[in-house]
Amino acid sequence: MVQRGKAVKTRVRKFEINDLDQVVAIAERYASWDVTATKADIEGFHSAGPEFFFVAEAENKILGFVYGRESSPPAEALNKWKSRKVASIETLAVDEDYRRQGIATSLLTALFEEFKHKEIDLVT
Numbered sequence: 001m002v003q004r005g006k007a008v009k010t011r012v013r014k015f016e017i018n019d020l021d022q023v024v025a026i027a028e029r030y031a032s033w034d035v036t037a038t039k040a041d042i043e044g045f046h047s048a049g050p051e052f053f054f055v056a057e058a059e060n061k062i063l064g065f066v067y068g069r070e071s072s073p074p075a076e077a078l079n080k081w082k083s084r085k086v087a088s089i090e091t092l093a094v095d096e097d098y099r100r101q102g103i104a105t106s107l108l109t110a111l112f113e114e115f116k117h118k119e120i121d122l123v124t
Helices: 017-029 041-046 075-081 103-118
Strands: 013-014 054-059 062-070 086-094
Touching: 013 103, 017 041, 017 054, 017 086, 041 062, 054 103, 062 103, 075 103, 086 103
Parallel strands: none
Antiparallel strands: 013 054, 054 062, 062 086
C-alpha cells in the first residue's frame, strides 16, 4: 500500500481507460481549469491524443498525470517560429502528498520524449 508523504518508487506509463476514475479524482483536486474536470473531459483527452497522455503510478495507485497535445498553427506562425510541428502541455497534476519526489519531472520527461519521437520541435 502506498503511504502518503513517503517517497515511493513510481512508474510512468501511457494512460489506460481503467485509470479514468483515479485521474478524474486528481484532476478535480489539483488541475487548474475553469470548470471541474469530468470523466468526459478525461476521455476526450485520451481519444484526442492518447500518445501524449501519461500517468505516474505506484502499487496500482495513480499519483499524477500529464496531458499534451499537438497543435496546428497557421503556416505563417510556423515560419515565424522556425518550427515544423508544435505541441503544448495542457495539464500536469500530482497528488499533493506525493510532490517533491520528481514525479512531475518524470511525467514531463515522458511527454517530451514522445514529442521528440513525433518530431515536434516547439512546445508552448
